[in-house]
Amino acid sequence: MKKLLRQEKFARAEVLVDKYMAINPRDPQMRFWKAWITDRTGDKQVALDMYLSLTQDYPEIAEPFNNLAVLYAAKGQFSAAKEALDAALRANPNYADAHENMGDILLHLARQSYAKSAQLDPAAAKSAQQKIRSLTPVLQLTLSVHK
Numbered sequence: 507m508k509k510l511l512r513q514e515k516f517a518r519a520e521v522l523v524d525k526y527m528a529i530n531p532r533d534p535q536m537r538f539w540k541a542w543i544t545d546r547t548g549d550k551q552v553a554l555d556m557y558l559s560l561t562q563d564y565p566e567i568a569e570p571f572n573n574l575a576v577l578y579a580a581k582g583q584f585s586a587a588k589e590a591l592d593a594a595l596r597a598n599p600n601y602a603d604a605h606e607n608m609g610d611i612l613l614h615l616a617r618q619s620y621a622k623s624a625q626l627d628p629a630a631a632k633s634a635q636q637k638i639r640s641l642t643p644v645l646q647l648t649l650s651v652h653k
Contacts, residue, residue, distance in 0.1 A: 507539070516547045534564045542573065550577055561593065568598035575607055584614045610648035617641050 510519040520543050527536050541556035554577045560570035571594035578587035588611050594604040617638055624634035 511539070511543070514546075516543050519543060520547075532563070534560060534567060538567075538570055541570070545573065545577070550580070553577060561590070565593065566597050568594040568601045568604060571597065572601065572604045572607060575604075575611065579607075579611060579614070584611050584618065587611045588615065613641060613645055613648060617645060 507519050507522050510516075510522070519539070523536050523540050523543065527533065527540065530536065537556065537560050541553050541560065544556060545553035554574065557570045557574040557577065560567070561574060564570070571590045575587040575590035575594065578584070578590060588608070591604050591608045591611060594601055595608065598604070620634040620637045620641075624631040624638075
């Protein structure tokens with residue numbers, strides 16, 4: 507099945523996942539692949555809900571939290587993404603993609619804080635705007651977060 511996914515033959519892979527899940531509906535690996543395929547081919551909100559369900563049923567598995575964070579970030583929900591990544595890293599402190607994604611999320615949260623500072627205190631606006639300008643090129647790189 508992983509070969510089908512690498513080849514982006516999602517429909518064929520989904521048939522295999524669905525067959526397996528008909529017999530083993532709670533299998534976390536197959537539920538993950540179903541969410542992953544849905545994320546790439548279907549409704550992002552449905553995929554988000556599937557990952558969320560997985561995190562509730564299997565909080566010890568890091569990958570669904572990471573992918574949930576990516577979907578939250580795509581919606582601009584950076585605080586929710588950070589919470590999901592915190593959970594992913596509690597589940598697996600050595601999960602490289604989650605660490606990189608956390609760095610990306612923290613940059614976005616920093617930008618939001620600088621913008622709020624500039625809004626609240628005109629005296630701080632110049633400094634905050636300068637920091638935002640400095641972050642902008644790096645923030646552009648974060649648009650391709652890992653899954």
